[in-house]
Amino acid sequence: MVMAVLALLMCAATAADAQDLPYRPVSLAGGRIVLGTDLIVSATPQDDGEGAWFNYTDYEHNALRLLRLGVTADVRLTDRLSVLTDVRSDNGDAVKAYALYVRVRPWRDRPIDIQAGRIPQTFGAFSRRDYGAGNPLIGYPLAYQYLTAIRPDALPSTSDDVIKMRARGWRPSYPLGSLAVTTGLPLVTTFRWDTGAQVRVGGDGLNASVALTNGTVSDPHTRDNNGSKQIAARVQWQAATGLTLGASAARGAYVADEALAAVTPPSGNVRSAQHAMGLDAEYSRGHWLVRGEAIWNQWQVPTLSQNLGASSLFLEGRYKILPGLFVAGRFDHLTFSRLATPVPRSSWDAPVTRIETGAGYYLRRNLLGKLAYQHNWRDGGQVRSRGLFAAQLHFWL
Amino acid sequence: MLGSRRWTLGLRLWALGFGLLALSAGTLAQAPSGLIRGRVEVRRANPPVERRPSVGDLGMHTAHEAADQRRSVVYLESAPALAFPDIEPQRATLDQRNETFVPHVLAVTVGTTVDFPNSDRVYHNVFSLSGTKRFDLGRYAAGRSRSVRFDRPGIVRVFCEIHSHMSAFVLVFNHRYFAATGADGRYQINRVPAGRYTLVAWNEGSIRESRAVVIGEDTAVVEADFTLR
16 A cells, blocks of 8 residues: 555656645644644565565554644644644554644743643654654664663563563563563654653754653553552753754653563562653754754663663765755664573674665655665574665655 | 645646747737736745844844745746747845845846845845756845846745844746735736636645636626635
8 A cells, every 4th residue: 555655656756847845844824833734655676575674663663654644733722831742643544643732931021931741752863853854864873763672561570571582672571560562662762652741941043852652762652551650850961053962861751560560579669660861962064954853771670680771873874966956864872781501692682783875855845756765784583684675655734 | 735735836837938939929919908906815824934033143143124925926837828029137125124035036037137236234145946047146245235047937945144043035926917915915917917826826835826816808807816725
C-alpha cells in the first residue's frame, strides 16, 4: 500500500509542475485556529524481514516503510493561552493523539511558559525537530529509534537472560513479568510523547525547561504504570547566531508494576530507574547545517546488581548544492556496557553502527522527495550487516 | 490555476518586450506622454500566512509582524514600443524584519539587483523555487545582506527556509510602466506615451483585474481605480 501511495504522490508531484500546491496552514476564526498537516510516505524495496531489523519502531512499524497522515492544531483561546494537538494515523491505523496539551504564559512580560497534558519531550533535541523537514534523512537516529533488549513489563532473573536477548530488541522475552510478545525500548523514543507538566523559563537566547511526567524518556505513558514520576530538564543556549548548544537530563522509574510484582521477594526499595544525560549542538551557516547529539543512559534492573548502560553518538550534516537540492549524511553509533557473566564477558546488547546518506529535492516549497541509503553493522544477532535503500515523499502545510 | 496564470503573465511580458525591439528609440523619447494614477482597493485580501502549529516547541514563539497583504501592483500589460531602452540597471531592497519580508510585494525591472538584508537577530535563509528565478541565499546573520539579480520577467515567490510564515513576491517587468501601491492603495505610473493600453491591477493569490486605458496626444492624467475582490 505504501508503494502505491508513493507512486501516486510522485504522479501528483509531476502534475504539480503545472500549478501551485496549497502551502499555507489552514487558518480559521481570524487566525485563532491554525491547522497544519503532514503526509509522509516512506518506502523501501526490501521486505520487512530485511528492512525492519534495524528500523523497527516501538509500535512495531518500520521507520523506512511508513504512511503517516497527521494534523496539528493550535487553538489560541487568548494571546497567552493555547491548546495544541497533533493527531496521527500511521499505516492506516486508528487515529491517535500524539500530542494534546495546554500552553500558558501566565505573565505577559515574563518569558515563562507552562505546558500541561501530553507534551513534547524535554530531553534531547531530535524528538522536537521530527516535524516538517527537520529530519534531512529518512531513518531516525539510533538513540531515538533502535529497540534494545530492555522491557518495562518483563525482567530477567539473571545476567544470562539478558545476554540471550542480545540483538533481539524487536522481540525480547524474560521469565519475570509479562509473557506477552512485544518489542524492547529505545533509549529515547520519538514516536510517543509523555504526559505531565512542563515549565520553560527564558527566551530564544538562553532558556531552561523542567518537566514532571508519568513515563520515562524511553517509555512515555498517558497513565502512570508504576506510581512514580520522571523528572527531566533541559538547558538550551544560543551561543551565537546559528550555533545552539543544549544539555539534558532525565530520571524516572521505567519498570511497570506488573513486572515489579513478579520480583520475589519484593523489596521495599526497588532499583528501577532510567537515568539519561545528553548533550546536543547545532551549527549552520550559508548552505551548511551540522548537528550532533550524545546520550548516556542507564537502566537499573531490580533483579541485577549491575546497571545496564548504553551510550549513543550521532553526527549529521546537510549541504544545499543547488536551490531545492541538498545532500545529507549521518554517522550513528550505539554501544552498550559490559555485563559480568560467567564466560565470556560481553556487552549486554549488541553495539550498532549506522551510516546513512541521501539527497532531497524540493518539488515544491512544501513537497520534499528524499532518497537515502543506510548501512547498518551490528556486533551480534542473526543479521550482522545490512544495507537498505529508501525513498520518501513528504507534503506539509 | 494560479501557477498557469503566473506563467502566462511571464510569457506575455517576455513576448511583448521581444516583439517591440524593431522600433527606434527616438520615437519613444519624443512622443507625448501622460500619467496614470488611481487607487486599488482590495476587498478580500488573503489572510496573513500563519506560523505552522508549533506543537514540538517547549514554549511560545515571539510574535512576528504581519505582512501587508493589501499591497498591489498596477502595470501596463501591453507596454509601449521600445520599453526596453528605457531600462537602466537598478537596485532594490527586500528587507527581513521581525520575521517578515518588507515590502511584501516588490516590483522591479529586468536586470535589477535586489538586496536581501537581514535586519533581525536570528538567521534567515531566503530562497525561491520559481521558474522565473531559482535561488537560495543560504543562512546569514543579522547585519549581513545578500543579493540576487533578476534577469527574466515574471513573478518570483520568495520564502525563508527557517520561518515558514515568511513569504514575499518580486514582480519582474521588462518595461518600466508599473507601480506598487502605497499603504493607502494609491499608485501612479509616470511618462506613459500616448496610446491604447491594457492596465492590470494585481494582488497576491489569484486576484487580478484589467481595463483598457487611452493616453491621448493631449491627455495629461488618466484616473483608473480598481476594486479587487
